[in-house]
Amino acid sequence: MKKQGRGIAGCMYSLTVMNAPNPCSAYVQMREDGSVNVQTGACDIGQGSNTVLAMMVAESLTVPFEKVSVYSADTSATPYDFGTLSSRVTYTGGRAVLAACEQVKGVLLEAAAKQLKTRPDRLSFKAGMIVDKYDAQKQLPVAAAAAISQFVHRKLPMGMGEFYPFNVPVDAQGHGEPADSYYYHATAVDVEVDTDTGVVEVKKLYTAVDCGKALNPMIVEGQLEGGAMQAVGWALREDMYPYGTGAEAESPDFNPNFRPINISDYAIATTLDTPEIHGAIVETHEGEGPFGAKAAGEICANSAAPAIVNAIHDAVGIWISDLPATPEKVLKLLRDQQS
Amino acid sequence: MQYITYLKANTVEDAVGKLHGAGDNAVILAGGTDLLVGFNSHSVDPSTTIVYIGEIETIKAIKETEAELLVGSMVTTTQLAESPVIGRYAGALQQAAQESAGPQVRNRATIGGNIATASPAGDLITALYALDASVTVVGTSGSVRMKIGEIITGVKRTSLSKDQMITEIIIPKKSPGSESAFEKIGKRKAMTISAASAACQVTLSKDQKSIAEIKVAVGAAAPTVVFAHGVEDALRGRAIDDQLVKDVSKLAAEVINPITDQRATKWYRQEVVPVLVYNTIMKAISQVQKAGGVA
Numbered sequence: 357m358k359k360q361g362r363g364i365a366g367c368m369y370s371l372t373v374m375n376a377p378n379p380c381s382a383y384v385q386m387r388e389d390g391s392v393n394v395q396t397g398a399c400d401i402g403q404g405s406n407t408v409l410a411m412m413v414a415e416s417l418t419v420p421f422e423k424v425s426v427y428s429a430d431t432s433a434t435p436y437d438f439g440t441l442s443s444r445v446t447y448t449g450g451r452a453v454l455a456a457c458e459q460v461k462g463v464l465l466e467a468a469a470k471q472l473k474t475r476p477d478r479l480s481f482k483a484g485m486i487v488d489k490y491d492a493q494k495q496l497p498v499a500a501a502a503a504i505s506q507f508v509h510r511k512l513p514m515g516m517g518e519f520y521p522f523n524v525p526v527d528a529q530g531h532g533e534p535a536d537s538y539y540y541h542a543t544a545v546d547v548e549v550d551t552d553t554g555v556v557e558v559k560k561l562y563t564a565v566d567c568g569k570a571l572n573p574m575i576v577e578g579q580l581e582g583g584a585m586q587a588v589g590w591a592l593r594e595d596m597y598p599y600g601t602g603a604e605a606e607s608p609d610f611n612p613n614f615r616p617i618n619i620s621d622y623a624i625a626t627t628l629d630t631p632e633i634h635g636a637i638v639e640t641h642e643g644e645g646p647f648g649a650k651a652a653g654e655i656c657a658n659s660a661a662p663a664i665v666n667a668i669h670d671a672v673g674i675w676i677s678d679l680p681a682t683p684e685k686v687l688k689l690l691r692d693q694q695s
Numbered sequence: 696m697q698y699i700t701y702l703k704a705n706t707v708e709d710a711v712g713k714l715h716g717a718g719d720n721a722v723i724l725a726g727g728t729d730l731l732v733g734f735n736s737h738s739v740d741p742s743t744t745i746v747y748i749g750e751i752e753t754i755k756a757i758k759e760t761e762a763e764l765l766v767g768s769m770v771t772t773t774q775l776a777e778s779p780v781i782g783r784y785a786g787a788l789q790q791a792a793q794e795s796a797g798p799q800v801r802n803r804a805t806i807g808g809n810i811a812t813a814s815p816a817g818d819l820i821t822a823l824y825a826l827d828a829s830v831t832v833v834g835t836s837g838s839v840r841m842k843i844g845e846i847i848t849g850v851k852r853t854s855l856s857k858d859q860m861i862t863e864i865i866i867p868k869k870s871p872g873s874e875s876a877f878e879k880i881g882k883r884k885a886m887t888i889s890a891a892s893a894a895c896q897v898t899l900s901k902d903q904k905s906i907a908e909i910k911v912a913v914g915a916a917a918p919t920v921v922f923a924h925g926v927e928d929a930l931r932g933r934a935i936d937d938q939l940v941k942d943v944s945k946l947a948a949e950v951i952n953p954i955t956d957q958r959a960t961k962w963y964r965q966e967v968v969p970v971l972v973y974n975t976i977m978k979a980i981s982q983v984q985k986a987g988g989v990a
Contacts, residue, residue, distance in 0.1 A: 553880060
């Protein structure tokens, strides 16, 4: 018999590494044609940080996104970053590149002020132009300011930014502020439990993240869906354990080769196992974050598993206390419940 | 240094000749989805002779006669999954093909290879048992036809000699009032090897109220696919009754001899085989009734 259940779960997650210094640094240089070269240790492991950092640089310097090249995570060539962990790259890397961009802008404003015969503090950046706020006649393309600075005033438009996220390491009494900021996630699922086979199927999954400002909503959506699939996988299927420690070791038929030694036996979800996923971006403004952003990475895989466990309980009244909720475990608990 | 020998056969006779010439070291390469995976994970005896049969055109088609489907041994799982003829006369085989592996493997894997590999978890084999399929085997001593169950003798063991190859699978066309069904359980819905599978063919009486004939096969729960004769005997001639089917499906647990491995424990296989048997029988019955086909 197939029984339906619904479950929800929410969570919070630290953004930036807790209780430890975890800086990021970046070099930014505008070339004489207005293109921008960004170097940073911040590592894009597929989460899209190169894209988002380029977007931030483009926004800060008011140049087209296509003009920005990001060279990242080459330890022999790029400046320091702590690493891609603890959902810190957009936040920390963003602050580092923006700090560098401020220095580049300072150089460009000096050159533009000389060229336009005005003062730097009267100038502002506006859609690829440097404009006198009080005399709109006085304006200069950003790229021209870069060339003039480099060749006429002999000053390269470059900057070097760093950012240390705030934290006060927690002391022995438990006092402190472990992380710079936090972000939040919730999942709601509808599941179907086959009481004859123990197979659990997630039919619908709703996932929502508070990511601060969603700098690239498409990437956030990708994180929401990818995180959901990852979570459905480890909630229901993906399992690994050291040799001979599974429950099966007690069986008289125990096979000593029993463990997922092949990726073919470590069953990540396929598209056919994918539920109907609905993602929601809950935008907030993080005052310390670059353009108000927080993060959208790891947390997207965090609340689905407890939501699924809650839904299984709602459907058939059993509690899974040991993931994954394989058909075998579910069926065993259902049998125990009957007896 | 000795290298593996690779020979390409152009006809069945050519293949048999080359297999005979290579003696005990001959292996047949068809789709390669099992053989080459094995080559990659174990050291290969350099005296091995591979005889490739993938370009023998005469064994790549699905044909039909008045009473039988004739499936060439090089027919791929994709062909089985998509063929309207297979769908019409051998539903269990089509369902097994559709649920087998993923598209890339289905495009390469062949029905002959699935049989010759003789894995107890071979999905196509379970369906072929239920469909009462026979196999034509050609060797230097001539051509013989035998039941699928006579070829497969154990886990990855067959009665085929080194110079024999499977050329054709013969499936009797189901009679009107008859349907077959297949169901498997694995870790996920695709790209998964069965932890257990079941297939059946059910023929209903003319009034569609009782079961006239039934064949039930169970896969991945014993060294070979096995028939659940106890279930068949308990249902043959009986009126259709959901509870009865559910109760007698439990008899399937008596004929299996499952092991605990990376895909499931023995306990789980014993629990789930009767469920798969029940599901396939009810599925086949409802398909006959839906088709409204009266014999």
